[in-house]
Amino acid sequence: AQKVTQAQTEISVVEKEDVTLDCVYETRDTTYYLFWYKQPPSGELVFLIRRNSFDEQNEISGRYSWNFQKSTSSFNFTITASQVVDSAVYFCALSGRPGAQKLVFGQGTRLTINP
Amino acid sequence: DVKVTQSSRYLVKRTGEKVFLECVQDMDHENMFWYRQDPGLGLRLIYFSYDVKMKEKGDIPEGYSVSREKKERFSLILESASTNQTSMYLCASSPRTSAGNEQFFGPGTRLTVL
Numbered sequence: 001a002q003k004v005t006q007a008q009t010e011i012s013v014v015e016k017e018d019v020t021l022d023c024v025y026e027t028r029d030t031t032y033y034l035f036w037y038k039q040p041p042s043g044e045l046v047f048l049i050r051r052n053s054f055d056e057q058n059e060i061s062g063r064y065s066w067n068f069q070k071s072t073s074s075f076n077f078t079i080t081a082s083q084v085v086d087s088a089v090y091f092c093a094l095s096g097r098p099g100a101q102k103l104v105f106g107q108g109t110r111l112t113i114n115p
Numbered sequence: 116d117v118k119v120t121q122s123s124r125y126l127v128k129r130t131g132e133k134v135f136l137e138c139v140q141d142m143d144h145e146n147m148f149w150y151r152q153d154p155g156l157g158l159r160l161i162y163f164s165y166d167v168k169m170k171e172k173g174d175i176p177e178g179y180s181v182s183r184e185k186k187e188r189f190s191l192i193l194e195s196a197s198t199n200q201t202s203m204y205l206c207a208s209s210p211r212t213s214a215g216n217e218q219f220f221g222p223g224t225r226l227t228v229l
Contacts, residue, residue, distance in 0.1 A: 009155065033215025043124075045205065045220040052215065091157060095215040101146045101165070102173070103218060105158040 002027045004094050006106035013082055014114050021077040021109050023092030029053075034068065034075045035093040035103065045091065051075065082113045118142070119221035121206050127227045134193040136224050138206030145211035147189035148218060149173075149181065152203040164189055165211065196228045 003026040013019050025034065036048040049059065051068050059066045063080045079086050089110045093103040122137035138147065145166055150158040150173075160173030162181040170181050178200060182190045189208075193200055203225050207218035 004157075006157075035215075035217060037220075043203070043223040043225075045207075047217040047219070050215065050217055093158075101209060101211065101216070102148075102160060102163065103158075105150075107155055107157040 002029075002032075002094055002096055002104045004092050004104055004106035006090075006092055006109050008109045009107070010110045010112070012112040012114060015084055016081050018078060018080050019082050019111065019113075021079075021090050021092075021111065023075045023077065023106060025073050025075065025092070025094045027094060027096050029096035032094060032096045035095070036066065036075075036077050037091045037093065039089040039091065039108070041088070048077075079111075084113045084115055087111060087113045119206055119208055119219050121204075121221040121224050123224050124222060125225050125227075127229065128193075128196050129229055130197060132193075132196050132228075134196050134226065134228075136191040136193075136204055136206075136226070138189045138191070138208075138221055139187055140189075140206075140208040140219070141187065142208060142210070142219065143186065144208035144219075145186070146209045146218075147183065148207040148209075149179075149189065149191045150205045150207065151175070152205055152223070158205065161191065196226075198228050200226065201228045202226060 005024045032053045034051045037045045065078045067076045089108045092106040119140045148163040149161045164183040180192045206221040209216045209218045
């Protein structure tokens with residue numbers, strides 16, 4: 001069975017602080033994909049990144065970076081110099097084996113950036 | 116610009132009513148999904164469809180049914196709404212390829228059953 005755990009239910013920081021959102025996953029598939037989505041107050045989930053299980057390179061996109069570690073089954077997301085617009089609920093998700101189309105989502109982390 | 120639309124942003128229904136939630140995508144995607152989102156539980160898959168007239172149960176199908184008569188439209192049906200079906204409902208779509216694909220989400224329907 002596949003499972004995604006986001007242990008941090010809520011995080012609150014002051015603007016310009018760095019913040020890391022944790023994601024731990026479980027799967028028996030050797031090929032799988034990991035995702036991060038952002039859900040702003042408007043409600044619509046916005047895709048941020050996809051990683052496949054064979055690519056353990058960390059990725060940086062502007063203030064966002066992702067750290068994928070197969071050894072610890074983690075796919076953590078860091079926001080550097082946070083801004084108020086980063087306030088949202090963030091979801092980590094997993095899909096297994098090539099062709100599998102279903103996503104398993106974590107519980108989500110509500111991030112609040114205070115001015 | 117790719118788009119998934121849902122028929123209502125907010126809906127209030129009474130216990131026992133039959134409820135239809137409609138979802139339309141304009142990306143010619145084969146896959147469509149219905150989730151419900153509840154605090155502390157994340158998104159849970161209710162039903163999904165790989166093609167027209169095809170449907171498969173997700174993790175929590177009880178109390179729901181679906182219909183996919185056209186490729187672009189996927190409907191979620193609550194045959195007899197109950198208060199425990201008060202929730203946010205999210206529709207999504209994705210193309211059918213061999214790789215793991217991101218899903219594109221609609222804005223959600225917040226359903227309240229009184």
